[in-house]
Amino acid sequence: xxxxxxxxxxxxxxxxxxxxxxxxxxxxxxxxxxxxxxxxxxxxxxxxxxxxxxxxxxxxxxxxxxxxxxxxxxxxxxxxxxxxxxxxxxxxxxxxxxxxxxxxxxxxxxxxxxxxxxxxxxxxxxxxxxxxxxxxxxxxxxxxxxxxxxxxxxxxxxxxxxxxxxxxxxxxxxxxxxxxxxxxxxxxxxxxxxxxxxxxxxxxxxxxxxxxxxxxxxxxxxxxxxxxxxxxxxxxxxxxxxx
Numbered sequence: 001x002x003x004x005x006x007x008x009x010x011x012x013x014x015x016x017x018x019x020x021x022x023x024x025x026x027x028x029x030x031x032x033x034x035x036x037x038x039x040x041x042x043x044x045x046x047x048x049x050x051x052x053x054x055x056x057x058x059x060x061x062x063x064x065x066x067x068x069x070x071x072x073x074x075x076x077x078x079x080x081x082x083x084x085x086x087x088x089x090x091x092x093x094x095x096x097x098x099x100x101x102x103x104x105x106x107x108x109x110x111x112x113x114x115x116x117x118x119x120x121x122x123x124x125x126x127x128x129x130x131x132x133x134x135x136x137x138x139x140x141x142x143x144x145x146x147x148x149x150x151x152x153x154x155x156x157x158x159x160x161x162x163x164x165x166x167x168x169x170x171x172x173x174x175x176x177x178x179x180x181x182x183x184x185x186x187x188x189x190x191x192x193x194x195x196x197x198x199x200x201x202x203x204x205x206x207x208x209x210x211x212x213x214x215x216x217x218x219x220x221x222x223x224x225x226x227x228x229x230x231x232x233x234x235x236x237x238x239x240x241x242x243x
Contacts, residue, residue, distance in 0.1 A: 017203030
């Protein structure tokens with residue numbers, strides 16, 4: 001699909017609906033999460049082919065620890081297995097993997113898998129894939145404030161921005177949530193201040209290239225003013241700064 005407008009450089013996705021996808025088919029919820037990994041692989045390839053530079057996904061939130069212990073354990077095992085299975089292909093595709101979130105209470109096996117994946121793909125640049133795992137937007141802000149306190153730096157907007165867990169990439173242009181829900185759920189609270197939002201009724205395992213294109217098309221039709229008026233944007237476009 002060809003787009004007349006600029007494709008968003010950074011897309012962030014709340015991958016919602018795995019459990020409901022499985023329940024609708026009378027399958028264990030973990031089957032839905034496994035299908036969700038397939039959807040993530042497909043989405044990463046689609047983003048890369050469309051010229052997206054950064055893809056950030058919400059894989060496991062700080063609040064997901066409150067789910068049934070059996071599901072949490074299954075998710076941790078699935079994550080460890082997925083790392084070993086998916087990283088070689090992502091590496092071959094030029095994808096750089098970055099894992100964002102609190103690691104202190106993760107298992108040694110998961111932490112080692114994360115570190116190996118980041119090390120193996122560190123030199124890639126075709127697509128940055130940020131996987132937010134054991135992440136929460138409030139946690140991110142708190143850890144940034146704590147980092148500044150340790151450094152003895154004042155909590156200015158710029159300093160906080162530099163201390164956030166996603167400081168290595170620009171803020172998301174487009175935030176997509178699948179599954180029909182319309183809320184942020186503690187995802188990228190700081191970084192999404194001026195993001196465009198798109199809510200899809202597709203459950204995450206069903207989110208395909210066509211659904212992604214629908215979100216990108218909707219984004220391309222929006223006017224991003226960043227506090228300015230439409231008239232200001234028109235004047236700015238008609239009178240670009242001299243270089």
